[in-house]
Structures are given as structure tokens and as C-alpha cells.
Amino acid sequence: MTEFTEKIIWYIQNIPRGKVLTYGGVAALAGNPGAARQVSWVLRSYTEKLSLPWFRVINSTGGISIKNIQGYTLQKTLLEKDGIVFNEKEKVDLKAYMWDGTPSSP
């Protein structure tokens, strides 16, 4: 695994409760803005092994990308448990919830 991939994992693990990050956002923080798809690959490959907070990663429109209805519902439920609110279009306010990458932001 490359250093880039390790950074992706690090950022995902450090997303604070109540915050989210987009796939492209994680890739950008990890140093490669164009590698959003690699982030999805990491989630699919390492979520179970490393117990990653996978549900805090959403797409650039503020919505959930999981196709499977059960996975979609699970992710939405977990995010709401974090205090994140979805609007009538099933989207969250990225300007309010997007994590800036700072480990401690109280």
C-alpha cells in the first residue's frame, strides 16, 4: 500500500463525530485531489479490517453514494446519530459539516 493510501486511511479514521468528508475531500487532504475513486476503493477494502468510520464519507453533492438500499439507510441513520441533518432532498449541508482536516477543532 502506498503512502497516499495510508493517508487516506488516517484522515478517515480522524473525522470527528458530527463531521463528514467527501471522497474528493479525503483524496485532496491526502495529497491527490483527483483520486476520489481511490478513496471509495480504500473504504471497500479496509473498512472491516480497520473498523473505519466509513459512514462519515459522502459524495460531493452532500448525498450518500451507496446504491444498496440497506447500506444507504444504515449510513443515513449513523450520520443522524452523529447529529447530522439531512434536508428534504436527502442531502447534508457540506458548508456546515465538512471537516477541514484539523485533528482537534473544538
Place this chain on the structure above:
DNA sequence: AACCTGACTTCGG
């Protein structure tokens, strides 16, 4: 080495 895959993103019609 070539080709395929994916829980993505962006741009043009």
C-alpha cells in the same frame, strides 16, 4: 504489461 473495477467528480448539452 494490459485491462478491469469502483461507496467519485466535473463539464457540456
Place this chain on the structure above:
DNA sequence: TCCGAAGCCAGGT
């Protein structure tokens, strides 16, 4: 505003 097409990157076969 909405949808399809093309672009993107690393890992797996």
C-alpha cells in the same frame, strides 16, 4: 436544473 459522457487514480487479475 438534470443526465450522460469522459476523466481520474491505485489496486487487483
